[in-house]
Amino acid sequence: MSSFVIEETKKLWATWNIRVFVIVSLSVQVFLILFAPYRKRRGKIYGKCVDLLIWSIYLLADWVAGFSIGLIVSKQIKSPTESSDIQVFWAPFLLLHLGGPDTITSFALEDNEFWVRHLLGLLLQVGSTAYVFIKSLPENKLWLPTILVTVAGIIKYAERNRAFYLASFDHLGDGWAPSEWGDELPIPVELQKMDAKTMEKFEKSLKSILWTAVHHFGTIKMTLVGPFLSPDQCSDIRETFLQLENSSHVLQAMEIEVSLLYEVLHTKLPVVGCTIGYIFRFITICCILGA
Template identity: 45%
Template sequence: MVSAIPISVKRIWDEWNLRGSIILSLSLQTFLILFAPFRKRTENMSVILLIWSAYLLADWVANFAVGLISSSQGESPNPDGNHDALLAFWAPFLLLHLGGPDTITAFALEDNALWLRHLLGLIFQVVAALYVFIQTLPKNKLWLPTLLLFLAGVIKYAERTRALFLASLDNFKESMLKEPDPGPNYAKLMAEYSSKKDSKLPTRIEMTPEPDRKIRNVPSPDERLDNVLVVQNAYRFFKIFKGLIVDLIFSFRERDESRFFFYQRTSEEAFSLISVELNFIYEVLYTKVVVVHSRVGYVFRFLSFSAVL
């Protein structure tokens, strides 16, 4: 029976399928690192389409390569096991790719809702990489660098999963909800008032008006906003108004504070500040910034870099 695919093509595919997948995966990761940040400022549909395609293809190629490694285990004609040890080394390297670059974790808000799927993917891919590694023992001479790379890959993948979880709208809204203010305990107040009245003690209820709250840390109208002040005030308003993303309702104090600030600024300063504020929102929803820039994030990032180096 004549095969529809020539033998020479099959031979090339068998020899280069894994190598080509790893090279393509590395190229996609490099592309996303360099060009993913352009998405927040460009309206060019060609650029957006390229980033979207690379974002979707990057995970598929890395998963495909891990599958090739798992299926190729033990098929090496070399009895010394060096080929299998090299395959076991590439498996955790692909975990780094599945963790994705810091510049993009989600392409749309809906992607953040899929954090649980990424968590399951993390579990299965870690199990697959461990399976490939265990199969090479005890002949694996690369066991130490493989384990170090495995540690870095797990951290990288876990960072992405946690970033998706924190940016999911349900968790994002829950993280912004504060403890409710119960207000004055009128029942207790009236009970004490009645008790003192019955005891013939002089009693009077006075209502103290709430003092006006002064808006602090607001530059004077004559003070020009430099880059540092723009970033500081943009971050301050970002912390206040990021709840608009999940339809939180604000009091008149936040509204008045914002109006008071922007009424005293020029249009150029106002648009510059809003641009920085929107950048903060983008970083929180679509990148790893919240996960990386935390105490725990710094520790795990240090461990990851140390393992790779």
Template identity: 40%
Template sequence: MRRMMVEIPIPEKWERLWYTCDLRGFIILSLSLQTFMILVAPVRKRTKSNWIIMSLWSAYLLADWAANFAVALISNSQGNPNCSLGKKQVRLAVENEDLLAFWSPFLLLHLGGPDTITAFALEDNELWLRHLLGLIFQCLATVYVFVQSLPKNRLWIPTMLMFLTGIIKYSERTYSLYRASADRFKDSIGTAADPGPNYEQVMDGFFSKKMDKLPTRIEIVSDPDRGATSARKAKKGSLTELELVQYAYQFFETFKGIIVDMIFSRRERNQSSAFFQNRNAEDAFKLVEIELNFMYEVLFTKIPLVFSLTGAITRFFSLATICSTIVLFIFENKTNFKRVDVMITYGLLFGALVLDFIALLMLLLSDWIIISLRKSPEIELKNKTLKTRLVSAFFRLRFAGTLGYTKDHSQSHTCKYCEIKFLRRRWSESISTYNLIYYCLHPRPGIHQFLYQNFGLSGLLDEIKYVKSKSFTPKLKEFIFNELKVKSELADDLETAKEICSARGNWTILMENGWGSLLQYIIDVDYDQSLILWHIATELCYNKAPIPANNDHREISKLLSDYMLYLLIMQPNMISSVAGIGHIRFRDTCAEAMRLFDEIDCGVQNEDLNQHYWKIGYRVHPHLIRL
């Protein structure tokens, strides 16, 4: 039986509106997304707000799609100037063919993206080859649109100028992704092969001297600890902001291979250890913060490329071509162009100029400008040369507003200080926490289960519901730094260092208080299982033990316990090479805990839960009752 297809007629006015506004709407959308990304991308490091991160992620994905779709619309309108609207033939804005051809290079420029974000996640860097193919095809589409507008195109000169700028921008993004990909990044920091000493030649010389009966002996001389010697030359005591940036860059160059699992020599480890032994907690965390900021910008932005000689040339060329294009378009005859299209063109031109100036201002406020002028803090620039003045000027510009404010200022000054500090800080200055008991007492609603089974959004929704951000306080910094400093002093050889790093309770105060028999149930298990056991033990002690007068360590233990569980569940790749096993153990533990809650009828109130903590601890793991 033949099927009948029913066509739903679309009113002519709505179809005409679509063909009139679709391209213009996507042009405006593409420019808006670029503006949003260049302004919001730097905020991503400074906040833990899921809404900001999700908005940026959506804009990142939508920006490429919007620009690609707009190029396709321009190409389609140039190749098919007529479109059927019912029984009539309506021409698609062909009177603005020159402007359509002029718009296509701007979309190529948008595909290059802002300097502040090239990748949203590390996996995006591995897609550099896809972006390279996209660059080729989008260039061909832009050339096709341009050729279709010839030979009557009155805007062919500004179109060519913007086409060159668009190619440069898109090529920069593709090359930045290529440089940040795992294999290329590892190759870029790999050192030349070192065959070591020529032992054969040494032994030949030794035996030849023995045969000649000359006094000869072999003496093994240990390699001098050049790393510690270099670190001893470093400045003692507190460091200035400028010195922190310079030392952080030195350590970044040394240890950036850690993200691709490269190993380091004993000299480099000793250099780092000796340096941090002379620091306080505030300077140590500040230095690591700046070091990680360098690493972030290498992996997710164009900034390292921009500060090269090629990047400086391309930035100058980009600004010059955009300014020249604006001047040429201003003096061009626009009598046959639609007013709305002329306004959109001005928006694209001045939008590109403003975005370039914003990017330039952000570069001047970054740490890279200081490093590009003076990398080492050990070089004294006593003469008032131009380079010295530039270092001082950019340093004052970089830290303007954050210096000079104290806690004793008025409330209005304090608010202003907080706003400036938010813009200047390099990370959110908070840590994420995840609690097993809270998760068990607040199960996912039904909509979560539906989204998990059908769309795989459980992880995102769980992070919104169960992950809490806590402030990274100075007391917590001091505690962590002092503990690491003590263990660093004990790790005077490689075996001791390995023992300290693999400890799962061996170095706790339990050993000193006669609880050593408990450790067999925590040491002789897998790392993720040990972490969950310690998390439960910490939760039991935190809620049941009497609150001491000075409860700083109590709060710190609780915070660190929840943070480690967050890493295990939400960021498993950061602590385990076999991600997923921890999830299974966590799920099984939660199932046992929730079954226990049902049996003892705890409900979902924390007041009821406190009455049964020892029973919960005993049922979740029998050996925890000894705590």
């Protein structure tokens, strides 16, 4: 009886293992997309619990996606005739998952130092995906969508690796120049419902806070990788902050700068938020829609 149960369990696992891991990988990605930004707005009471949960899911995401591709490669090697076209399609689909969501690339600064390891992982996973696809030819009827999703997956994975590279200590200051935004900053729609007098006062203070934070962000973030600020830079920052109406506005401007710094160090913002990033993101979207 026990041997029968074991055999049936093995058959069930062989049938459903890839499907289960693909679903788990997709669920993990959805969780990170929705809840990773809460690291910036967590409360004091449950802050460590949120950190622990996100850290656990962050580590699980790469493991599940990589292990799933390994299962597909293993099945392709052992029984290529039993591998369906949809299972071959799942390999580049999981490559998209390894690219990770835009909301989180690294959990801590130390994670960015492993960009070389992630680059090797990119080459290994792309090679595994290519192997699975080539082994499925010429019978594969989903060859076109598989190619399109593979292109999108490579771009997403390369974006993540580029984000690691730019946020590593050796390259943290590459391309960082002081920001020079103008005075015209957008006001949220919900704030436009105020009466004219209140809106005029609020709009002035809001623009002043935003402009102060963004204008000096390029200078302040350079202190992470370079020497101390020059006397002229310190004087410029001091004069600008003194122009704010009260101390609470200074704290709000600093909060904006810390939030921007988080986006630079732990998300894909530096990679996606540029002309080349927009072009590759457009290609990725077109590939996914085409597939």
